[in-house]
Amino acid sequence: MRRSNSGRPGHRATGAERATAQQVAEAAGVSISAVSRTFTKDASVSPRMRARVLAAAEALGYRPNRLARSLMTGRTELVGLVSSHFANPAFMDVFDLFTRELQRRGLRPLIANLSEDGGADSALDMMLQYSVDAVLIATSAPPEGFADSCARAGLPVVHVFGRAEAAVPAVTVDNVAGGRLVAEAMLARGLQQLAFLGGAGTDSSSIDRAAGFLSGLEAAGLRPLAVEFAGDYSHEHGRSGMHALLDRHRPQAVFCGDDILALGAFDACRERGLAVPQEIGIVGFDDMTLAAWPAYRLTTVRQPMAEMVRHAIDQIAARLADPDHPIQGRLFDIRLVERDSL
Numbered sequence: 001m002r003r004s005n006s007g008r009p010g011h012r013a014t015g016a017e018r019a020t021a022q023q024v025a026e027a028a029g030v031s032i033s034a035v036s037r038t039f040t041k042d043a044s045v046s047p048r049m050r051a052r053v054l055a056a057a058e059a060l061g062y063r064p065n066r067l068a069r070s071l072m073t074g075r076t077e078l079v080g081l082v083s084s085h086f087a088n089p090a091f092m093d094v095f096d097l098f099t100r101e102l103q104r105r106g107l108r109p110l111i112a113n114l115s116e117d118g119g120a121d122s123a124l125d126m127m128l129q130y131s132v133d134a135v136l137i138a139t140s141a142p143p144e145g146f147a148d149s150c151a152r153a154g155l156p157v158v159h160v161f162g163r164a165e166a167a168v169p170a171v172t173v174d175n176v177a178g179g180r181l182v183a184e185a186m187l188a189r190g191l192q193q194l195a196f197l198g199g200a201g202t203d204s205s206s207i208d209r210a211a212g213f214l215s216g217l218e219a220a221g222l223r224p225l226a227v228e229f230a231g232d233y234s235h236e237h238g239r240s241g242m243h244a245l246l247d248r249h250r251p252q253a254v255f256c257g258d259d260i261l262a263l264g265a266f267d268a269c270r271e272r273g274l275a276v277p278q279e280i281g282i283v284g285f286d287d288m289t290l291a292a293w294p295a296y297r298l299t300t301v302r303q304p305m306a307e308m309v310r311h312a313i314d315q316i317a318a319r320l321a322d323p324d325h326p327i328q329g330r331l332f333d334i335r336l337v338e339r340d341s342l
Helices: 021-028 032-038 047-060 066-073 089-104 119-129 146-152 175-188 204-219 235-248 259-271 305-321
Strands: 078-083 108-113 134-138 157-160 170-173 194-198 226-229 253-256 281-286 299-302 330-332 335-337
Touching: 021 032, 021 047, 032 047, 078 089, 078 119, 089 108, 089 134, 089 259, 089 305, 108 119, 119 146, 134 146, 134 305, 146 157, 157 305, 170 175, 170 305, 175 194, 175 204, 175 253, 175 281, 175 299, 175 335, 194 204, 194 235, 194 259, 204 226, 226 235, 235 253, 235 259, 253 259, 259 281, 305 330
Parallel strands: 078 108, 078 134, 134 157, 157 170, 170 330, 194 226, 194 253, 253 281, 281 299
Antiparallel strands: 299 335
C-alpha cells in the first residue's frame, strides 16, 4: 500500500483530500490559533495576519470545519426549526424565509417535523442530540408542552404564530382581532348568513380567529350559520370541509381559517357551480403568495410573515451573541387585503 503523505509539513491538499487548519497555518507561517481566530467572527486578528491566512486558505481550498470548532466554542450555530405545516404548500414561502434569514446570519436550520405521532418527543431528542443553540417553533399548534420542554432543556425558544400570552416568547398577531375584522367587512357589505371554516379544532389560531369572528357578529346581534373545523390546514381539507358545510347550509359568505383552506373552499364552490363572489363570498387569512393568483384573487387578512420571521431570528441571534439578552416577543399588526372574493 502507498502511504499517504497528507501529514507532511507543507503538503498541499489535492483531489479528494480536505485541507486542514494546520496546513493553512504552515503555508501562512502563523500559528494554528491565528487560523482559528481568522475564521471566528469578531475574534481579534490583525489585518495583515488575516490577509496571509485568507490567501493561504484560498490557495489550499480550505474551509473551516464547523463541527470541530463547535467542540472548542460550545456553539454549533444550529437552530432547530420545528413545525407541523410541511404539507401546506402555502407555508413553503415561510420556510424559505426562515432558512434564508438564518443562513444570512451564519446560522443553520435543523428541521424537525411535529406532524407524526411521537413527533414532539423525537423532535426534542434530535434538538438535544445535535446540540442546537436555539429553537424556533413555527406553528400555531405545537404538541402540548413542547415549547416548555425546550425551555426546560435550557434552549432559547421563540414561538412564531403562537399565542401572545404563552410562557414562551411569541411572535404573532392578534388572531381574535383578525376574525373580528373579517366579520365587520362582511357585515359592511350587508351579508348576514355567515359561516366559519377553520383548520384543526385544537389549533389556537383557528380557535382565536373563530372567536373574533363570532364576537364581531354578536356585536351586530347576529349568530353564525355554522362554525366548523376541517381538521387541518390543507387544500383538500378546505375543499371537503366546504362541501360538507354546503350540504347543510347556504351561507352568503365563509371566513376560512387560512388561505390554503380558503382556496380549497373556493374550488369546492366552483365544483358546485357557485360563483365567487356573486353567489358566495370567501375570505382567508395570512395573505400568502397563492392568495393573489389571478385564478383566486382572494380577499384575506394579511399578517406580515417576513417581518415576523426576521424579528424572531433577530431575537435568537441577539441571545446567542449575548446570553443575558432577554428574548422579546412581539404582536404585529394585521390588515384586510381586499381583492375579488368578497
